[in-house]
Amino acid sequence: MNIVANWSYPTAIKLGRGRIKELADACKALGLKKPLLVTDRGLASMAITAHALDVLDEAGLGRTVFSEVDPNPNEKNLEAGIKAYKDGGHDGVVAFGGGSGLDLGKLIAFMAGQTRPVWDFEDIGDWWTRADASKIAPIVAVPTTAGTGSEVGRAGVLTNSATHVKKIIFHPRMLPGVVICDPELTVGMPGVITAGTGMDAFAHCLEAYCSPFYHPMSAGIALEGMRLVKEFLPRAYKDGSDIEARTNMMSAAAMGAVAFQKGLGAIHSLSHPIGAIYNTHHGMTNAVVMPPVLRFNRTAIEEKIARAAAYLGISGGFDGFYDYVLSLRSDLGVPENLTAMGIAPDRVDELTAMAIEDPSCGGNPVPMTLENTKALFLECF
Ligand SMILES: NC(=O)c1ccc[n+]([C@@H]2O[C@H](COP(=O)([O-])OP(=O)(O)OC[C@H]3O[C@@H](n4cnc5c(N)ncnc54)[C@H](O)[C@@H]3O)[C@@H](O)[C@H]2O)c1
Numbered sequence: 434m435n436i437v438a439n440w441s442y443p444t445a446i447k448l449g450r451g452r453i454k455e456l457a458d459a460c461k462a463l464g465l466k467k468p469l470l471v472t473d474r475g476l477a478s479m480a481i482t483a484h485a486l487d488v489l490d491e492a493g494l495g496r497t498v499f500s501e502v503d504p505n506p507n508e509k510n511l512e513a514g515i516k517a518y519k520d521g522g523h524d525g526v527v528a529f530g531g532g533s534g535l536d537l538g539k540l541i542a543f544m545a546g547q548t549r550p551v552w553d554f555e556d557i558g559d560w561w562t563r564a565d566a567s568k569i570a571p572i573v574a575v576p577t578t579a580g581t582g583s584e585v586g587r588a589g590v591l592t593n594s595a596t597h598v599k600k601i602i603f604h605p606r607m608l609p610g611v612v613i614c615d616p617e618l619t620v621g622m623p624g625v626i627t628a629g630t631g632m633d634a635f636a637h638c639l640e641a642y643c644s645p646f647y648h649p650m651s652a653g654i655a656l657e658g659m660r661l662v663k664e665f666l667p668r669a670y671k672d673g674s675d676i677e678a679r680t681n682m683m684s685a686a687a688m689g690a691v692a693f694q695k696g697l698g699a700i701h702s703l704s705h706p707i708g709a710i711y712n713t714h715h716g717m718t719n720a721v722v723m724p725p726v727l728r729f730n731r732t733a734i735e736e737k738i739a740r741a742a743a744y745l746g747i748s749g750g751f752d753g754f755y756d757y758v759l760s761l762r763s764d765l766g767v768p769e770n771l772t773a774m775g776i777a778p779d780r781v782d783e784l785t786a787m788a789i790e791d792p793s794c795g796g797n798p799v800p801m802t803l804e805n806t807k808a809l810f811l812e813c814f
């Protein structure tokens with residue numbers, strides 16, 4: 434089945450195989466004449482990136498790339514990117530990649546015209562109103578993984594390289610103006626990235642669905658997002674060129690990001706410090722800590738999860754859902770626990786303190802304290 438769709442929610446999304454050829458039109462629709470394509474180092478040398486640049490070049494939009502982007506990008510990447518943007522006289526950004534390239538691209542477009550330091554725009558209260566919105570450059574987003582959903586998000590995650598803390602930088606205008614979801618771009622993802630990013634999408638849906646905040650729209654999106662992951666992630670993992678599965682995983686990723694306006698929880702608040710300290714892959718880390726977090730939250734989410742299980746065609750309520758998560762993880766080659774991921778428990782106190790400070794912490798169904806969070810961390814080894 435060849436799925437093609439044009440959506441206007443939460444932004445303009447052009448979904449379908451081969452639609453990267455519309456990249457130049459997307460840029461022109463936002464008034465761009467000289468976009469800077471931002472991606473990570475690995476992607477910079479891949480054929481999909483060269484092809485995207487060809488599309489821009491052929492339409493007279495140039496082919497300038499900035500790729501000094503680390504996995505879990507930091508403020509040094511951002512500074513270098515802003516310099517490249519200004520030196521090149523660019524008027525907007527094509528954010529191209531997984532969450533790392535997308536987030537850094539969005540942050541460059543946001544920060545290039547601001548005078549305050551980026552940390553002043555952390556996602557706290559109304560801090561975003563400190564920004565001069567008229568100076569935010571247009572963004573076209575092109576995801577090459579199917580997980581973070583950053584392409585439809587209004588935030589970028591930035592790691593502070595001095596403190597190793599991941600901060601969420603938020604501004605409503607960081608939402609890309611046009612998104613191109615071309616499943617062919619994701620075909621070359623290594624299996625481990627397909628698995629990790631797919632589990633990130635699943636974690637977004639699961640945590641949003643379980644968070645105690647009232648947001649039925651997001652809860653509905655989260656449920657259907659979980660169903661798409663259940664049906665299509667194993668297929669995409671098994672056969673990377675299964676375009677129907679890849680397309681549906683792109684939808685699931687976007688849905689996860691839309692849904693997590695409702696909140697995230699302990700999976701993300703544990704995973705963020707682990708990623709920041711050990712540079713592990715974000716989605717894979719989520720998958721590793723998911724079962725202990727489900728057990729931790731059990732009393733608060735048992736009924737909700739039973740409802741989700743029924744929708745997903747899983748029998749046995751909470752226990753059935755829990756077993757399903759274990760089998761999904763093992764089908765995708767997810768490490769059993771943090772030890773199997775190569776992490777020792779020697780910095781648990783530091784990880785715990787960071788998890789409690791993480792903004793996702795507030796959305797967890799069971800309130801997180803230093804004590805119960807340390808115990809939860811120890812369950813993850
Ligand atoms: N903004 C948000 O809402 C949000 C949400 C969740 C996570 N994040 C952030 O996103 C980042 C993780 O993003 P990610 O999981 O997409 O991974 P990533 O962007 O770090 O990419 C992982 C690896 O996959 C490679 N890759 C990407 N696409 C490929 C392709 N099509 N073919 C071959 N290789 C490819 C990259 O070069 C990289 O080496 C983290 O920094 C995380 O904090 C952001």
Ligand SMILES: [Fe+2]
Nearest residue numbers: 581633637715
């Ligand atoms: Fe995530």
